[in-house]
Amino acid sequence: MRIPRIYQPLEQIHEGFELDLDVMTKHYLLNVLRLKANNEIIIFNGKGEGWRAKILVLHKKQAKVRILETLQVENESPLNIHLIQGIAKSERMDFVLQKATELGVKTITPIVCKRSNIKIDKERWEKKQQHWSRVVISACEQSGRFTVPKLNDITLFQDCLANITAPTRLALVLDGQDRLSEVKPTDQEVVLAIGPEGGLTREEQDILMQQHDFKGIKLGPRVLRTETASAAAISILQHLIGDF
Numbered sequence: 001m002r003i004p005r006i007y008q009p010l011e012q013i014h015e016g017f018e019l020d021l022d023v024m025t026k027h028y029l030l031n032v033l034r035l036k037a038n039n040e041i042i043i044f045n046g047k048g049e050g051w052r053a054k055i056l057v058l059h060k061k062q063a064k065v066r067i068l069e070t071l072q073v074e075n076e077s078p079l080n081i082h083l084i085q086g087i088a089k090s091e092r093m094d095f096v097l098q099k100a101t102e103l104g105v106k107t108i109t110p111i112v113c114k115r116s117n118i119k120i121d122k123e124r125w126e127k128k129q130q131h132w133s134r135v136v137i138s139a140c141e142q143s144g145r146f147t148v149p150k151l152n153d154i155t156l157f158q159d160c161l162a163n164i165t166a167p168t169r170l171a172l173v174l175d176g177q178d179r180l181s182e183v184k185p186t187d188q189e190v191v192l193a194i195g196p197e198g199g200l201t202r203e204e205q206d207i208l209m210q211q212h213d214f215k216g217i218k219l220g221p222r223v224l225r226t227e228t229a230s231a232a233a234i235s236i237l238q239h240l241i242g243d244f
Helices: 023-032 090-102 122-143 202-211 226-241
Strands: 005-007 018-020 040-044 050-059 062-071 080-086 107-112 168-172 189-194 215-218
Touching: 005 023, 005 122, 023 050, 023 062, 040 062, 080 090, 080 226, 090 107, 090 122, 090 226, 168 202, 168 226, 189 226, 202 215
Parallel strands: 005 040, 080 107, 080 189, 168 189, 168 215
Antiparallel strands: 018 062, 040 050, 050 062
C-alpha cells in the first residue's frame, strides 16, 4: 500500500518530534483515508524536505504524529519552467495547475488576458488564489514532489512581463514560425506563455514577441485546448532538456 503524503508548512523539525495536525488534515486522514493510530504517513513542507511519521493519536478531536526519520528525495527537474498561464474557466484552470505541478513546473503565474472572460474582483481573486494553492499542493501530494511550485498572485497581462529575465521565452501561438522541438535554450530556465480559451490576441502576441523577445511557437497542426496545450508543451520541454 502506498504511504499517504501530507503537506504541512513546517520550518524546523527533527526525528522524535511530535506534531499536532490541523483540522483539515485530521479530517482527511480519519474520514477520507480511514487511517488509524500506528499507521505511517509521509510529511513534507513544500521546500524540498520530507519525513516519515507514525500516527500516535487519530480521532475526532485530535490528530498527532511522531517523526520517525528524515527522507531524501531528488525528483525535481533540472529544467526551471516558469508557466505564464492565461486564466481559463474553473475546471480547465484546475487541470492546468494540477498537470503543470505533476510535470515539474517550478513557477506558475496566472494572468488575466483579454480572452480570459472573467470579472476582476479582489475578494473573488483571493478565493481563487487559495483554491489554486490547494490544487497545487494536492498535486504535489499525489505526484511525490517535496517542493511546491511557486504560485504567483493573479496578474494583469501587461504587468507580468516586467521582471522576466530568462533568455529563453516561448509563447504558444497558432501561426508560430518555430517548432517546440527546435528550441535550444541558452540556460536551464524557460518561460512559457499560454493564452486562455481562444488563445492570446494578436495584440498580446505582438507585445510578447516584439517588446519582450518571446519566440512564437506552434504546437502541431491542430488547435489544442489551453489545458491540453500546457500539458503537451511542458512534457515536450521536459523530454528535450528536462528529466523525461
